[in-house]
Amino acid sequence: MTVRRLGFRLPPLPNFCTRGRFGVFPAPMTEHTPKKLFIKTYGCQMNVYDSDRMADALAPHGYEPVQVMEDADLVVLNTCHIREKASEKVFSELGRLRDLREERRANGQDLMIGVAGCVAQAEGDEIVRRAPAVDLVFGPQSYHRLPELIARAHNGSKVVDTDFPEEDKFEHLPAARKEVTLARGLTAFLTVQEGCDKFCSFCVVPYTRGSETSRPLEQVLREAQTLAEAGVRELTLLGQNVNAYHGLDARGRTVGLGELCYRLSLIPGIARIRYTTSHPLDMTDELIEMHRDLDALMPYLHLPIQSGSDRILKAMNRRHTVAEYRSVIERIKAARPDMALSGDFIVGFPGETDADFEETMQIVAEIGYASAFTFKYSIRPGTPGAAMDDQVAEPVKAERLARLNALITTQMRDFGRSVVGRTLPVLIEKPGRQPGQVGGRSPYLQAVHMDGPTRLIGQIVPVEIVAAGNNSLTGKIVTVAEPNPASVIESRASAAHI
Numbered sequence: 001m002t003v004r005r006l007g008f009r010l011p012p013l014p015n016f017c018t019r020g021r022f023g024v025f026p027a028p029m030t031e032h033t034p035k036k037l038f039i040k041t042y043g044c045q046m047n048v049y050d051s052d053r054m055a056d057a058l059a060p061h062g063y064e065p066v067q068v069m070e071d072a073d074l075v076v077l078n079t080c081h082i083r084e085k086a087s088e089k090v091f092s093e094l095g096r097l098r099d100l101r102e103e104r105r106a107n108g109q110d111l112m113i114g115v116a117g118c119v120a121q122a123e124g125d126e127i128v129r130r131a132p133a134v135d136l137v138f139g140p141q142s143y144h145r146l147p148e149l150i151a152r153a154h155n156g157s158k159v160v161d162t163d164f165p166e167e168d169k170f171e172h173l174p175a176a177r178k179e180v181t182l183a184r185g186l187t188a189f190l191t192v193q194e195g196c197d198k199f200c201s202f203c204v205v206p207y208t209r210g211s212e213t214s215r216p217l218e219q220v221l222r223e224a225q226t227l228a229e230a231g232v233r234e235l236t237l238l239g240q241n242v243n244a245y246h247g248l249d250a251r252g253r254t255v256g257l258g259e260l261c262y263r264l265s266l267i268p269g270i271a272r273i274r275y276t277t278s279h280p281l282d283m284t285d286e287l288i289e290m291h292r293d294l295d296a297l298m299p300y301l302h303l304p305i306q307s308g309s310d311r312i313l314k315a316m317n318r319r320h321t322v323a324e325y326r327s328v329i330e331r332i333k334a335a336r337p338d339m340a341l342s343g344d345f346i347v348g349f350p351g352e353t354d355a356d357f358e359e360t361m362q363i364v365a366e367i368g369y370a371s372a373f374t375f376k377y378s379i380r381p382g383t384p385g386a387a388m389d390d391q392v393a394e395p396v397k398a399e400r401l402a403r404l405n406a407l408i409t410t411q412m413r414d415f416g417r418s419v420v421g422r423t424l425p426v427l428i429e430k431p432g433r434q435p436g437q438v439g440g441r442s443p444y445l446q447a448v449h450m451d452g453p454t455r456l457i458g459q460i461v462p463v464e465i466v467a468a469g470n471n472s473l474t475g476k477i478v479t480v481a482e483p484n485p486a487s488v489i490e491s492r493a494s495a496a497h498i
């Protein structure tokens, strides 16, 4: 991958621009010029987090989010390149947007169209060539420059910015207003690490997100503190390889994910911490011990193995064997026996034989997953897997996927049933579907529905699990703790939901 540095020449300053520390930023709009923003998010949780940060970056410039694409003045597609289908979806959406813009223009109005995320990073100019209606294309490292990019696009030029700039975008992305954070919910994503150096031979992420970087400890703590002050109770720390986190503290010491979780747990209001996605090779002793010692660290771990065959793992360049994965799981279970496990599996990687696939079925049967994501191998141009000879036929992939899914569905159902009769601490997150009901999550990330008052939103209450459905549990609140009036966090959270 070539990493290009900030290479564009800035246009003459338009009169509505101001010069910021790192370039030219349009001045925030006045209240006379509100603009409507619609961001459509594809792909992983990191894109969900990024979409919110883009909205936050544009809010001071007068952009208000709208729920319907047809109402927007600016539509941004925040894209995913991980599999062919994900990436092709973007181009069909761009076709729809082109038609929408034509309708607008016929009525004397306009629509600006932007493409962000991993397809933008991977395809750059090619997007504008294939879909000329697109005004701006920008990669994940440019989100702090979005106001400036929009200003340039307003001047009529097509803007393509897929550089990996030197400045730290997180230092320049504004925080959301408290009401906005709270409206997003009591659980929040927080990106702590980006990029990947592992180069699995099927995967585009090291090319689209660049090499592994970790945010400094204090910067993450500050963001978490702001989230907690707005009422957030649960954080999910994000990274393409989150357990490779190695941020620097104020003294220049390297801090691992375990210590980061501990420091976050000290922030008043933060009751639960999760993280995703992890690589088996980066499950350090420190992190595993934290699962034993830190109550706030939830007993749910997404730890993909991808295949149960050593031969295929080698071809995938996973750099670990099945035995090594098994031993990581044993260490985790020794520290936290009730750990619920989740994974990702790819079927039909080039060269995968029936015997290799049976080994995948075996490891799934042996580990027993609480949930898992399964995929048919998808050829990604530019990755080593794309050049491998022995590609597996589509019907074979489909059959293997169906068998694996059947096994995993059974395991997920069994896991749900295994908690029936137990009393679990449930974080009440929102009103339920029916009046008089509330919804929350168990420590194992299971959705739980139960009768209860909305004033409990934001609290963790003991709930007896009485039934397990396909995707959620039904529970009964055991004792209802009265909300503590001194707790600003809890009362704010409740007020927003009543």
Ligand code: SAH
Residues within 6 Å of the ligand: 082, 083, 202, 203, 204, 205, 240, 241, 277, 278, 279, 304, 306, 344, 345, 346, 375, 376, 377, 378, 379, 380
């Ligand atoms: N960093 C994470 C996963 C990132 S991508 C990890 O290492 O586990 C999410 C998942 O998409 C991967 O775990 C993999 O199962 C799947 N995936 C990635 N590339 C793929 C491809 N070319 N075809 C099918 N599935 C793929």
Ligand code: SF4
Residues within 6 Å of the ligand: 196, 197, 198, 199, 200, 203, 204, 205, 206, 240, 241, 279
């Ligand atoms: Fe992709 Fe492998 Fe990196 Fe995960 S570890 S993001 S699968 S290259």
Ligand code: F3S
Residues within 6 Å of the ligand: 042, 043, 044, 045, 046, 047, 079, 080, 081, 082, 117, 118, 204, 205, 208, 209, 240
């Ligand atoms: Fe997709 Fe990029 Fe995430 S390729 S899975 S959006 S890191």
